[in-house]
Amino acid sequence: MVAQNIFFYAFAALIVGAAIAVVTTKNVVRAALYLVTVFVGVVAQYMLLAAEFVAVTQILVYIGAIMVLMLFGIMLTRARIGRDVALTHDSWWLGLITAVALVGVMGYALIDAFGDDPLPEDIRIQDVAGSNSATVSDAIFSQYLIPFEVVSVLLLAALVGAIVLARKDRA
Amino acid sequence: MDDLMLNQFLLLGAVLFCIGVYGVLARRNAVMVLMSIELVLNAVNINLLAFGAMHNDIAGAVFALFVIAIAAAEVGVGLAIVLIIYRNRHSVDLNDVDAMKG
Numbered sequence: 001m002v003a004q005n006i007f008f009y010a011f012a013a014l015i016v017g018a019a020i021a022v023v024t025t026k027n028v029v030r031a032a033l034y035l036v037t038v039f040v041g042v043v044a045q046y047m048l049l050a051a052e053f054v055a056v057t058q059i060l061v062y063i064g065a066i067m068v069l070m071l072f073g074i075m076l077t078r079a080r081i082g083r084d085v086a087l088t089h090d091s092w093w094l095g096l097i098t099a100v101a102l103v104g105v106m107g108y109a110l111i112d113a114f115g116d117d118p119l120p121e122d123i124r125i126q127d128v129a130g131s132n133s134a135t136v137s138d139a140i141f142s143q144y145l146i147p148f149e150v151v152s153v154l155l156l157a158a159l160v161g162a163i164v165l166a167r168k169d170r171a
Numbered sequence: 172m173d174d175l176m177l178n179q180f181l182l183l184g185a186v187l188f189c190i191g192v193y194g195v196l197a198r199r200n201a202v203m204v205l206m207s208i209e210l211v212l213n214a215v216n217i218n219l220l221a222f223g224a225m226h227n228d229i230a231g232a233v234f235a236l237f238v239i240a241i242a243a244a245e246v247g248v249g250l251a252i253v254l255i256i257y258r259n260r261h262s263v264d265l266n267d268v269d270a271m272k273g
Contacts, residue, residue, distance in 0.1 A: 004175055005175065008175065008179060008180075012183050015183065016183075016186055016187070019187055022194065022206060022210065023190055023191075023193055023197065023198065023203075023207060023210075031203060031206060035206050035209065035210075038187075042213045042216070042217060045180065045183070045217055045220075046216075046217075046220055046235075049180070049220045049221060049224045050224060051220045051223070051231070051232045051235065053236075054216070054232050054239075057239055058216075061239050061240075061242075061243055062209070062213075062239070062242075065243060066242065066243060069247065069250055070202065070206060070246070070250075072250070073202045073205070073250040073253060073254070074202055077202060077254070077257045077263045086199060086264065087198060087200050088197050088198060089196075089197055089198070089199050089266070092196075095193045095196030098192065098196060099189040099193035099196070100189075102188075102189045102192060103185055103189040106185040106188070106189070110181045110185060111178065114178045114181060115178070116176050116178060117176065117178065118176055119175045119180075119221075119224055119225055120224065120227060132229070132232065135229050136232050136233060139229045139230070139233050140233055140236070144233050151237050151240045154244055155240060155243070155244050157244075158243075158247050158248050161248050162247040162248050162250075163251075165248070165251035165252060165254075165255055166251040166254050166255070
């Protein structure tokens with residue numbers, strides 16, 4: 001259990017450090033690469049929570065697809081590749097006050113509500129063969145079939161919408 | 172302090188969420204705002220999975236997958252909108268997007 005805690009705090013520090021770098025760096029491409037670091041740390045936390053299917057999906061979708069899309073976005077909008085001082089509003093300190101107040105309120109509420117509730121000794125969600133992928137797919141295709149279909153339609157709508165929006169020859 | 176606590180995951184999620192909120196509020200570049208939104212969505216996923224582990228319920232993982240799918244759709248449409256703004260105004264500075272100002 002101590003090993004899990006060391007693992008947790010090491011990757012939590014990585015996530016928080018890289019996330020702060022994402023929102024403070026003056027270089028857009030570097031921010032995208034710090035974002036990859038955040039995603040890797042989050043994958044480690046998913047593993048710790050015994051959700052390996054979600055972890056693998058996160059690697060495929062976030063690090064594989066979304067980051068490529070982000071880098072294309074940076075490239076197509078011809079952001080300055082080097083330092084860019086105009087990345088942050090002049091009134092960034094208002095955002096800082098909001099974020100610090102929010103973390104204070106949320107931290108107080110969480111500590112007040114959940115105190116030191118422990119997670120189960122052995123996190124394993126009805127696994128069949130040492131992995132929870134089978135359980136996840138069973139749940140998606142039985143109990144959560146309608147949300148799954150709705151997400152499919154949403155993805156189709158987003159696909160069509162993105163193509164229509166980005167077309168050059170639209171009226 | 173030797174068992175994993177629910178709260179350590181929830182607090183990590185809260186901190187990540189607030190860093191994302193700061194990014195959305197403070198950044199001027201539209202692509203950077205989209206990146207900050209990804210931080211917020213990841214914080215939500217950590218919370219979903221922590222509660223799923225806590226209650227030994229697979230729903231946490233299922234909805235985390237739905238959030239990932241919706242994040243992919245959001246980035247696709249968001250970047251398309253950013254590209255249109257860039258094409259029309261030759262800038263992705265959110266301070267320049269003031270056509271709706273009275």
